[in-house]
Amino acid sequence: MNAATPIPAAIDWARVRADFPLLDRQVHGKPLVYFDSANTGQKPEPVIAATDDFYRRHNANVSRAVHALGNEATDAYEAARGKLARHLNVRSDELVFTSGTTFAINLVAYSWALPQLRPGDAIVLTRMEHHANIVPWQLVAQRTGATIKVAEITADGALDLDALDAALTQEVKLLGVAHVSNVLGTINPVREICRLARKRGVVTVVDGSQALPHMAVDIAAIGCDFYALTGHKMCGPTGTGALWARREHLAAMPPFLGGGEMIRQVRFEGTTFNDPPHRFEAGTPNIAGQVGLGVAVDYLGALGMANVAARETELLAHLTEEMRKIPGLRIIGTAPDKAAVVSFLVEGAHAHDLATLLDLEGVAVRSGHHCAHPLMQFYGVPATCRASLAFYNTHAEIEAFIAALLKVRRLLG
Structure with a gap:
């Protein structure tokens, strides 16, 4: 950049x-001189208007009604998913709407890592990670017996790729890495990092919170296993975001939360769950917010x-x-x-x-x-x-x- x-x-x-x-x-x-966009980005008029319009003219729950408003709400919600998927160069059925990166990483931690990790396994995190890409892994490590290893940085704030390479030993099952550091601004070479991890059989989780506001992100080209993002930093409403995951991971992951929308059929004898991504979207989502995020994607796309x-x-x-x-x-x-x-x-x-x-x-x-x-x-x-x-x-x-x-x-x- x-x-x-x-x-x-x-x-x-x-x-x-x-x-x-x-x-x-x-x-x-x-x-006002607003120099705090890494904390939260400001919202353009089209995003504000879209969320206002949803509540004024289309407010209904998604996937729960056959009346006109319910259909309009569902169509707008799924259209926003499609816009974000195209923006990231991924399939929309691989994109789980979340409240942001923190929820997305916790979803991976509890739905993918918790069933997978065993005593003796290791998770590698970089020194520059946000707490949202540290604490969930610590909690899962405590419950599974896995350990945390740290990939260090250089004095100027760059990731030490030689140290990272050395850290990816046989027991490592997962690597968490920020695409862009929220403190240093460092842009990590995530494509190279994910290629290195893939050769070792290590699953990769990329925190994209600080990347999406600043640059084009092609997840397919990065080659990660999971990519988490936050909408409010990229001109979208607060309480919005998504997790992208490889289809094979989503298909194998058990639900993280239970409730409405994530089921096909519930009996007291057992429940049949919905297909991804809806399997991971229990309850009423932030519909207006995600619609606004879709408009934010349109806005950024028009700028280029x-x-x-x-x-x-x-x-x-x-x-x-x-x-x-x-x-x-x-x-x-x-x-x-x-x-x-x-x-x-x-x-x-x-x-x-x-x-x-x-x-x-x-x-x-x-x-x-x-x-x-x-x-x-x-x-x-x-x-x-x-x-x-x-x-x-x-x-x-x-x-x-x-x-x-x-x-x-x-x-x-």
Whole structure:
């Protein structure tokens, strides 16, 4: 993503920005500079309108009624699944709707890994994983007798591929890896990693939460076994997302949750379950949210993910250049292949104090451990600030952020 790709003049990024109503507001009497898109992305008008329209005109439950509204709701819900499947280059019947990546990874942990793992087996995770790709595996390991192994990173925040190769020993049954680090912005070579794992017979789970907002993702080309994603980071509503899994895994996996929709027939003597993906979608889903996610996919597709990536690369280069001019500022994560995420610290300032003072200047950044305690431990810090960009940000906002950062640094002495 660092390679400079010219943005077509046909895209008016100021006009694109105008699609996002929240970006027009003020905070503490100052124009909002929203640099927290890695936490959650803002929503364009078409997504907001789609969710509103669903509740106003089509609200009914899916797959439970033969009346017109029920059919409309079901059609819209399944159409959203189809849109997302095409966006990812997968089959729609391999795509399970979830509330997001956390649920998706837990689904793999309890429905695939729990029945499969035995004492002596091992799970490999990278140092840069989000807690959502650590804690479920710890819970399953405790119940199965499996162990956790860690693939380390280099000082600049790149995954040490030689260490990963060495970690994939005979007892390893599963590898969990982030496509893009939520703290470092590092883009991992997941296609190469999955090919390496496949040669060893290791099942791969890719956390795609931070990849989908920034780049085109072709799951078929990656060659993983499972791919988890979150909708709210890619312009979709909160409480949306999906798990893609190879068909043979889905067919063999027992249900994770029981209830409506995931059954064919229930008798007290036993239950016959539905086919995937519906087998894993118990209960009433976030119908309006997933419909909105389908519209978010349409929106990103109309922009073109190559154009999104190019725009963000340009913004990231500007932001990084300006931040490096600030005395006492340390950027954490300088791998050569990065998404538009910059974690940083300022000498003598706690990350929370820094973020609080920036907020008073109208600048929204995240501070804390970013659900990545093991990564903080690697760098020897309790927390960082994180500025994360999206295609709807501007060069003027970067200048405003730098001015605010310099002002805050003076205040902190």
